[in-house]
Amino acid sequence: MKKKLQAPDLIVFTFIMMAIAMVLTWVVPAGSYTRYFNEELNRTLVDPNTFQLIEQTPVGIMDMLAAIPGGFEKNISVIAYVMGWGGAFGILIHTNLIEDGIKNALRGKKKSLFSSSSSSASSFPQAAHLSAFSRVSGRSRQL
Numbered sequence: 294m295k296k297k298l299q300a301p302d303l304i305v306f307t308f309i310m311m312a313i314a315m316v317l318t319w320v321v322p323a324g325s326y327t328r329y330f331n332e333e334l335n336r337t338l339v340d341p342n343t344f345q346l347i348e349q350t351p352v353g354i355m356d357m358l359a360a361i362p363g364g365f366e367k368n369i370s371v372i373a374y375v376m377g378w379g380g381a382f383g384i385l386i387h388t389n390l391i392e393d394g395i396k397n398a399l400r401g402k403k404k405s406l407f408s409s410s411s412s413s414a415s416s417f418p419q420a421a422h423l424s425a426f427s428r429v430s431g432r433s434r435q436l
Contacts, residue, residue, distance in 0.1 A: 311357055319351040 301309070327343035330336070352360075365372065385391050 311360075315352050315354070315357045319349075323347050323349050 300306075324344050324346050326339045326341070328337050328339055331338050
């Protein structure tokens with residue numbers, strides 16, 4: 294029996310991306326641009342004609358590994374926010390509250406939400422993919 298080719302685990306994928314970024318610090322030349330404040334736009338801009346090479350500071354394996362806890366420390370508020378909302382949605386999905394709410398909202402309606410939204414959206418060119426999908430499927434699901 295041949296083993297199916299599977300995508301690597303998310304942590305393995307993250308370490309591969311970090312290793313590639315680490316190697317690129319040795320290969321890609323380091324440089325900088327001069328920045329200036331534009332009063333009309335009220336923001337700092339980069340002058341594209343001022344690129345100059347600077348001293349290369351490649352990252353080693355220990356520096357790469359030390360960046361992990363540093364990144365967690367600097368972004369803990371974002372991590373907590375995402376985990377909080379992920380947990381909240383996990384509870385909603387596990388208890389079927391979202392599906393039950395949608396079913397209750399659509400109870401007694403003959404057309405499904407998808408077929409009615411795709412037929413009304415088909416008049417807009419930017420939503421053409423919705424009408425194309427409903428034509429390919431050939432039927433709409435009744436709730």
